Amino acid sequence: MSHSAASATAPQWWQPQTMALDECWHFTIGPVTLYFKRCLQEWVFGFERSTQPEQAYRVLSQSAACLPEALNMQRFMFRHSPGQFKLTPHLLERAVVIKTHQPVSIPAGEQSVFYISSPVSIEISLQEPSVVLMELPLQRLSDTWFGDSTQQGELCFADKTHARHSLDDIPTRPHRAVTAVTIENRSDRMLTIDKLSIPLPFLALYGHRDGSLWTDPLLLQHESVGQLTRFKIGKTLPLGLTSADLLAPPRQHHDKNSLVRAFTGIFSQ
Template identity: 65%
Template sequence: MSTSEHASPLQWWLPQALELEQCWQVAIGPLTLYLKRNLQEWLFSFERDNESELQCRLESNGAVCLPELLATQRFMFRHSPTTFQLKPKLLDRSVVIKTRQRVSIPPGENSVFYISSPVVIDITVQQPELSLLQLPVQRLSDTWFGPPTHHGELCYADKTQARHCLEEIPPRPHRAITAVTIENRSTAILTLDKLSIPLPYLALYGHQDGSLWTDPIVLRHENLQSLSHFQLGQTLPVGLTSQQQLAPAQFKTDSRGLVRAFTDIFQH
């Protein structure tokens, strides 16, 4: 197998080329993909290992063939493209994170948390570029965030630690990290045990070390019950530039910049 000129074993999202009749296996976190290129077709199969969800796992190696017990999808061409690319994308809904412990922020204070979320992999072939299949690395359950009316929002639910220290973040190639600054500009203590990350409003970036990052965000609480002022952070994480953007934001915020970010009940 030949790789792109700047390919790195850590940057699994870079284009890769396969010769005819070659197979390839790529394991990214709990998801393992199997790919094979034939003269007039590309073959794909995949499996998930739930026990690997909390592990740092990134493997790329030639496979003898596609596993027989897995369902295989076939994509037919007159002449099969030589190159494929696995493009990470953010989820299409906000993700609700339940914190392991309640977090309280006094009036006038702010705090930064680093929260990760699993990505979706867009399997494409190149020249011309064509998206064949999109697979979430992890299957997340649905949850309703907000009051039980049309004012709430259908989200994904995930469990992760809201880490306060950047050095404590484990290297996980299948999850994108969001730096979240929470500002409490109200007159009472802000206490929360759930936090909604508005992923569709964020762009995705890839670091040379293989880590994935989103735009940083600021959530400002101003006595607006469960609504928070939302804005993008002014600077990207250290080591990232706009040239390293892998996927743009799916939506733009409106002029008010209000999102439902916190739970509806605050303990003061």
């Protein structure tokens, strides 16, 4: 195994990893453990999901004596097996409707920043030559419909959040990406929020050197009842990140109508 993959902890787990022939390895990212074995003409792959509480989630990379027999393994055949694998995080392919544990209110003329996290999926690929094997969500979310009616809206994922207000309160969770959401209440009334739709397909994903994942920031400007919320993707990345830290570009390029659909109806007064 390469030196970069030989350590027990791997903060930047999205870096390519080299494996020798007939070597077995397991790689834990949050709630999912991946198992790999490289043979002369095949790669064998399997995974299992953890039942541990979220506080125990971490990143762990280490050698395995053999692959667990109870797992459903998949075999990928080659004339000569590539020598590296790579795990690339991606934001989910749908927006996530996130319900806050408690309603949040912003007085007239005020603004606030919330840090909202959402789970990522990982693209599993081999390198030299590059071939994508599959994409695997690290956490299962339920489906929900988000919109004004059954005819107008979109199918989304559903999740819950504490809507943290301070960077210091954000727990280290390697399987989730953090979105900084700035909400400006430009109306003359109290603004109460109990859910947010985060348009993940329109956001890029970045990796920090400490192993944390971040998306493009969002700005929501609420004018008044009955008016559509203004939406902007921020151009200033979170502290410590540059464009060189880009891990995955947006899945979709947004237009005005798609952004309106993503955010209509998220506010109540």
